[in-house]
Amino acid sequence: xxxxxxxxxxxxxxxxxLFVISIGLSVTMGLMRVVNLAHGAFAMIGGYIASYAAxxxxxxxxxxxxxxxxxxxxxxxxxxxxxxxRIYGAPELTQVLMTIGITFCIIGIANYxxxxxxxxxxxxxxxxxxxxxxxxSIATHRIFAILCGLAVATALWYLIxxxxxxxxxxxxxxxxxxxxxxxxxxEIVYAVSFAVAVGLxxxxxxxxxxxxPVEPYYALRYMVTFLVVVSVGGAGSIPxxxxxxxxxxxxxxxxxYLVPEFGEFFFYLAVIAIVCxxxxxxxxxxx
Amino acid sequence: xxMATMNDALAAARGNRxxxxxxxxxxxxxxxxxxxxxxxxPNNLALLTRMTAIAxxxxxxxxxxxxxxxxxxxxxxxxxxxxxxxxIAAVHFGITDPLLMxxxxxxxxxxxxxxxxxxxxxxxxxPQLVLSIALIHLFHEFANKASSWTGxxxxxxxxxxxxxxxxxxxxxxxxxxxxxxxxxxxxxxxLLRLVVRSPFGMLCRGIKEDPIRIRAMGASPKVTLxxxxxxxxAVAGAGGALNAISTQVVGLDxxxxxxxxxxxxxxxxxxxxxxxxxxxxxxVFMFFEDIVSAANPFHWLTMVGALLIAVVLFAPKGLYGxxxxxxxxxxxxxx
Numbered sequence: 001x002x003x004x005x006x007x008x009x010x011x012x013x014x015x016x017x018l019f020v021i022s023i024g025l026s027v028t029m030g031l032m033r034v035v036n037l038a039h040g041a042f043a044m045i046g047g048y049i050a051s052y053a054a055x056x057x058x059x060x061x062x063x064x065x066x067x068x069x070x071x072x073x074x075x076x077x078x079x080x081x082x083x084x085x086r087i088y089g090a091p092e093l094t095q096v097l098m099t100i101g102i103t104f105c106i107i108g109i110a111n112y113x114x115x116x117x118x119x120x121x122x123x124x125x126x127x128x129x130x131x132x133x134x135x136x137s138i139a140t141h142r143i144f145a146i147l148c149g150l151a152v153a154t155a156l157w158y159l160i161x162x163x164x165x166x167x168x169x170x171x172x173x174x175x176x177x178x179x180x181x182x183x184x185x186x187e188i189v190y191a192v193s194f195a196v197a198v199g200l201x202x203x204x205x206x207x208x209x210x211x212x213p214v215e216p217y218y219a220l221r222y223m224v225t226f227l228v229v230v231s232v233g234g235a236g237s238i239p240x241x242x243x244x245x246x247x248x249x250x251x252x253x254x255x256x257y258l259v260p261e262f263g264e265f266f267f268y269l270a271v272i273a274i275v276c277x278x279x280x281x282x283x284x285x286x287x
Numbered sequence: 288x289x290m291a292t293m294n295d296a297l298a299a300a301r302g303n304r305x306x307x308x309x310x311x312x313x314x315x316x317x318x319x320x321x322x323x324x325x326x327x328x329p330n331n332l333a334l335l336t337r338m339t340a341i342a343x344x345x346x347x348x349x350x351x352x353x354x355x356x357x358x359x360x361x362x363x364x365x366x367x368x369x370x371x372x373x374x375i376a377a378v379h380f381g382i383t384d385p386l387l388m389x390x391x392x393x394x395x396x397x398x399x400x401x402x403x404x405x406x407x408x409x410x411x412x413x414p415q416l417v418l419s420i421a422l423i424h425l426f427h428e429f430a431n432k433a434s435s436w437t438g439x440x441x442x443x444x445x446x447x448x449x450x451x452x453x454x455x456x457x458x459x460x461x462x463x464x465x466x467x468x469x470x471x472x473x474x475x476x477x478l479l480r481l482v483v484r485s486p487f488g489m490l491c492r493g494i495k496e497d498p499i500r501i502r503a504m505g506a507s508p509k510v511t512l513x514x515x516x517x518x519x520x521a522v523a524g525a526g527g528a529l530n531a532i533s534t535q536v537v538g539l540d541x542x543x544x545x546x547x548x549x550x551x552x553x554x555x556x557x558x559x560x561x562x563x564x565x566x567x568x569x570x571v572f573m574f575f576e577d578i579v580s581a582a583n584p585f586h587w588l589t590m591v592g593a594l595l596i597a598v599v600l601f602a603p604k605g606l607y608g609x610x611x612x613x614x615x616x617x618x619x620x621x622x
Contacts, residue, residue: 035413086600092358092412094599097555100548101595108589224420224544231417265428268421272406275418279410 007250007257013142015249016149017211021204022226023156023241024197030236031173031193034084035092037099039201040219040226041106046072046202047214048110051119061124065206072202073195080194103219111216119214121206141210148207152200156238169193173236232274234281243282310480313563314473320570321469332461334577336533339468342569343475343526344546345553346562347396350519352551353559354483355512356495358416359407360547361423362523367542368399368426369524374443374537375436385448385457385467389528396524397517399426404516408509420544427542442538446531457532464533471529475522479562482518491515552591556598558605567607 025039050068053059059067083102087095127144130137160166171179172189180186205214212222233244248267255266274282324335344366351357372395376382382391407418430437437443450456455463482488490511493501498508531537540546549572557568575594580587602609 029413035416083596083600092416093352093555093559094603096358096360096416097552097595098599100552101592101599104588104592104595106592108586108592112586112589224424227413228417228421231413235413262428262432264424265432268424268428271421272418272425275414275421276406276409279414281414 003257007254009138009142010257011250011253012246013145014211014253015246016146017204017208018225018229018249019149019204019242019245020152020207021201021222022229022245023152023238024200025226026230026233026235026237026241027156027169027193028197029230031169031176032084032088032190034087035095035099035227036084037096037223037227038102038106038219039197040221040223041103042072042076042198042201043205043208043222044110044214044218045075045106046205047121047209047218048114048119049202050206050209051121051214052114054121055119061122061127064121065203068206069199069202073199076198077195080191084194103223107216107219116216119209121209121214123210145207145211148203152203153238153242160238165189165192228271230281232271232278232281234278237281240282306484310477313480314477317473317476317566318469321465325465332465333533334573336461336465336468337530338569338573339465339472340526340530340533341550341553341573342472342566343529344523344550345557345565345569346475346479347519347522347526348550348554349559349562349565350479350483350515350522351512352554353561353565354488354495355491355515357407357512357516358412359403359419360416360544360551361403361407361419361421361426362519362550363542363544363546364403364423364426365396365399365520365523366527366530366546366550367430367537369393369396369520369527370531370537370541371395371430371437371443371527372524373528373531374446377446377448377531378443379436383447383449385451385532388448388532389471389525392524392528392531393521394524396520396522396527398520399524400516400518400520401513403520404513408512408516419547423542423544423547427539427544430539430542437537437539440539442536444536446535446537448532448535457535461533464529468529468533471525475525476562476566479522483562487511487514552595555605556594558608558611561605561607561611563611564605564607568605571606 021043022039025036028034028036046068049071050064053067054061054064079102083098087098090098123141127141130139131143160169168179168184168189171182171184172186176186179189205212205218212218215221229241229244229248232248233240233242248270251270252264252267255262255264259266321335325332328335344362347365348359348362351362352359369392373388373392376391377388382388403419403422406422407415410418431439434440448457451463451467455466457463490501490506494508494511501508501511527537527541530541553568553572554565555568556572557566558564575590576587579590598605604612
């Protein structure tokens, strides 16, 4: 019982962190059709900036979080304008290579600038320790991560389903050429959603630093995980991404608890099974 | 009418002769480069042999990515399976004749190719990439887990191949392994030129261009691609076996995502859809790596990243493809 409960809490927290980071990837992938392997690198930049702000400059956790999110967006804008612009609509292989190249460069430069060590982000006292539920206690930062995930999911749902921007975004996802013909400035939609996606990646990188430690090869280590989540969920679908994150987070966490010697064997086995059964992802639409 | 047919036939004959000439020139260039490498780096033959093995992997990746349009980030699965099959045959079954080990490696590669092809070809685009990534991790975890057979993370050691043909022992300087590798590469290259130019190779290119039309013509894209995957597996398996024979150890890194990604980078650097491109990319990338990574691994990553971005932006056909295009234009202008 105890084990089941710990697995459930850890899986939920892990799944939510995965969700916060990869939902941006899912939206941009559905929108711009870019296989973006560099998404994890933006989460890593967020983690590095927050670590620098909180640990080396002694700022508060909340301020460090804000600096990380906006700093990462600032870094990402020139990358989008100079590099991503050129691969919209290119073959997948080209996109994979370009984004792997960007990832390598970001890793190299980040480690040159900040040193090749594990970056910790000190938690404020409010998030340290644990909350006692009477029969079991949960680490507070895990609850914080879960709440962040829920907040992001709600906010995104509101943004996409209830606002004028959301209407334009959905129109551009469904048929970019038609949306442009009807007067939607698709390039602005692209730019805004790219910025939101990068900001969310940075947020996830900072909030999830306890579960996915920020280290020099972070971008490479989790690149595959984020891509897998998006593919399993179906690109461009928020509910699909949420289900995929919880499902894969659950499988991965349960695998680590119950059969640690197998590593990620079951995670990848599940991925192959799901992708073979649902080639377009759990919530993918036929095109 | 007759005139036109005759002209076509003449042109085709001339084209064939030119292609044959290019094949022979290619073989000659491989052998010449091998001799130059031997003379320039007599103390670093291990690197050159490793380069030969990786060249086989990149050639095999070119078969499925360049000729069939299958995007995969898990091609090292075939290479590593070949290496482990050859190694396990030597360590656990006492098959230490290098040619038999090579045959084992090829067989292992073919089986892995069949398996990977059957899974990867179920999807297209992003899901296909994800399947290939999941497969390579699965192979890696499996080899790690089956440590009584594979040695796990310590690697499979104790491979002691017999002298080649009973005459040439594998010496400390790696001369025999080097010559063995170069001969293997030349033979594989010649065979692949035939495969690529055969009707079967043309069918594969057709599938890359338009699978629906190929199906309408009555051929099955999936069966053809799986056959190509098995050929590709044989080539990659030969590369793996060569690596196992020459280094006498097989490590988990031969089944890694990193090796898969690197081989794709090499292929694209040289140029997809051309066997010469695959060889060019391997040679340039590995020399570059040897020089730069000795200095600083993080600078190495930055340089590779910048190189990749530059290739995508300025030379989308790769080094060989760009040079070939420039040469063709130059020839056209001269005529």
